[in-house]
Amino acid sequence: MNSLGSDFSRNWLRLSITTGLVVMIFYFGPLFYVVNISLQSQQQFLTQSMSLPSPISWSNFTQAWQEASMSSYFMNSIVYTVVPTVVALVFSVTLAFPISRRYIKGSRQLHALLTSGMFFPVALIPLFIESRMLNLYNNRLGYMILHIEDAMVFGFFLFVGYFRTIPKELDESAVLDGCGYLRFLLVIVAPLAKPALVTMAIYAGIQIWNDLIGPVVFLASPSLYPLSRGLFALYGTTAGQWTLLAAGVLIAAAPLIIAFLFFQRYFIEGAMAGAVKS
Amino acid sequence: MGLRPASQYHYDLNCKEKSFLSNVFKGRQRIVIYLTMIPGLLVFLLFGIVPSISTLIISFTNFTAIPGLPTNFIGLANYVYIFVNNAQGFIQSVEDTLLFAGGVIILQNVLGLWMASTLTKKFPGVTFFRTLVFMPAVLGVTVIGLMWTLIFAPSGGPAAELLSLFGTSSAFFGSTTWALPLVIFVQIWANLGFTTVVFIAGMNTVPRELHEAAMIDGATGWTNFWKVTFPMIAPSVTVNVILAAAGSLRTYDLIYVLTDGTNNTNTLGMYMFNTAFQGSSNLGLGAGIGILQFILTVIVVLILQKYLMRREEAMS
Structure with missing residues (x-):
């Protein structure tokens, strides 16, 4: 028994060490490599790309920032992400609450319909035609409007379940106290549903931030590009200047990595909930 | 069992007696409820329902993204083009799709189990x-x-340096042999964290006593895994296989960055995207390919689901 036990753990120890090594090589390695070459000069990269940068050169970052007008991409990304996420959050709450309480006629049918929205086939082509017809093509407002639906359906799915855990007695006492519906949502429901709201906002926000196909299809002017599209454009114009591209990749990745370290828990929860969607 | 408390009754979705419950909000407040639902429903109708049903209609037209050209209904002409005129391209694309999806489904789950x-x-x-493993998500x-484009840069990149130690070289994403396996690799790299988290959640539900009992009966690490853990996490396997299948049969954004569908990586999603939005911008034809991609995805997922459900029942 004792020998079996130690045999068991020795096996797992060996496997765990292998896992650690594999993770370090394949997950930490690429990141380290990109950081390394982003600090090298173009000349050093051509001769000794595998050694540490000497001397450390920040010129790739300044060049990528200016050449690719990263600051304007950043501003676009922030606006494109925050506005639709907040709007979708509000819409999904006002949809999910009455439906989860079944306060309106046809709640069950609406619930089924909105949930099925998660499984609709990707409808990129009709959306493109619609964006042209409704004047949503190649402008900021249109681009943001086009991103509401996806996030809203995800939020609805998440909230309908969550609101059921909030006791209905609260609604009744709010009405008795003369509290209006909107104030009730804002003051009572929102704080109680905070974990679900944060999960939705983080997950949906990162999906919108990272969207590449959206800007390729719906935006034509480079001045309107978000970071994802702008970085891809940088790749197109800097053929072969790998150190410059590496700096661009890091500029785009840094906010995401920081956000991930802060909101990891919410993000994993969102991914699990959104799993049915992808 | 006794009577259920009234409050619990309200939240029971399966209760069949009432289609809606008495609304505690009255009068003006009730109108506010309806009013605040309108914008969300409008967005859902306009950008959810309408596009989803119109892909099929668009596939019967010659819609293009080039302004000024007339749009007509052309019946099944797009499908005739896909199946007859461009049969070879279509078969190649289905082949690329199935190889890509097959590789991703199998390897992502095997690696996820190991992780x-x-x-x-x-x-x-x-x-x-x-x-670290979850971070790519x-x-x-x-x-x-672009990170993996840097790693697999044909000259100067670490992969190229490694190969040169063995005296060989490769064009990586530019090679007809290696592009597809590498695209599969990057796709798995990006999604392995999620698969792993789902498996971890499944494994945490397996009672420790089962492993201990198996060890007393003489099961070593490997047998313990196969005979105890693996059957117990059958539901997680089902979830991960279905998600990997549905995802990999439809996705193309990563392929768009890595190869843009060149070198035998022209999956149906990529084929649809490039037909509709690049070159001739043939939206009608693209919609037709999109419909075929949707049909293929549904068929594969349904088959897998049936098989996995039966397997789950056999194991429990």
Whole structure:
């Protein structure tokens, strides 16, 4: 028994060490490599790309920032992400609450319909035609409007379940106290549903931030590009200047990595909930 | 069992007696409820329902993205083009799709099982490793795609340097042999964290006593895994296989960054995208390809689901 036990753990120890090594090589390695070459000069990269940068050169970052007008991409990304996420959050709450309480006629049918929205086939082509017809093509407002639906359906799915855990007695006492519906949502429901709201906002926000196909299809002017599209454009114009591209990749990745370290828990929860969607 | 408390009754979705419950909000407040639902429903109708049903209609037209050209209904002409005029391209694309999806489904789950079974153990750095494996989920296709483009740069990149130690070289994403396996690799790299987290959640539900009992009966690590853990996490396997299938049969954004569908990586999604939005911008034809991609996805997922459900029943 004792020998079996130690045999068991020795096996797992060996496997765990292998896992650690594999993770370090394949997950930490690429990141380290990109950081390394982003600090090298173009000349050093051509001769000794595998050694540490000497001397450390920040010129790739300044060049990528200016050449690719990263600051304007950043501003676009922030606006494109925050506005639709907040709007979708509000819409999904006002949809999910009455439906989860079944306060309106046809709640069950609406619930089924909105949930099925998660499984609709990707409808990129009709959306493109619609964006042209409704004047949503190649402008900021249109681009943001086009991103509401996806996030809203995800939020609805998440909230309908969550609101059921909030006791209905609260609604009744709010009405008795003369509290209006909107104030009730804002003051009572929102704080109680905070974990679900944060999960939705983080997950949906990162999906919108990272969207590449959206800007390729719906935006034509480079001045309107978000970071994802702008970085891809940088790749197109800097053929072969790998150190410059590496700096661009890091500029785009840094906010995401920081956000991930802060909101990891919410993000994993969102991914699990959104799993049915992808 | 006695009577259920009234409050519980309200939240029971399966209760058949009433289609809606008495609304505690009255009068003006009730109108506010309806009014605040309108914008969301409008967005859902306009950007959810309408596009989803119109793909099929568009596939019967010659819609193009080039302004000024007339749009007509052309019946099944797009499908005739796909199946007859461009049969070879279509078959190649289905082949690329199935190879890509097959590779991703199998390898992502095998690697995910391995990752989860070791990352549920306690050893130094295990939390760090978990975080690292899950991180690509937030990085997005542009960052991930370009990062691996840098790694597999045909000259000067670390992969090229490694090959040169053995005296060979490769064009990597530019090679007809290696592009597809490498695209599969990057796709798995990006999604392995999610698969692993689902498996970890499944493994945490397996009671410790089962493993201990198996060990007393003489089961070693490997047998313990196969005979105890694996049957117990059948539901997680089902979830991961179905998600990997549905995802990999439809996705194309990562492929767009890595190869743009060249070198035998022209999956149906990529084929649809490039037909509709590049070159001739033939939206009608693109919609037709999209419909065929949707049909293929549904068929594969349904078959897998049926098989996995039966397997789950057999194991329980």
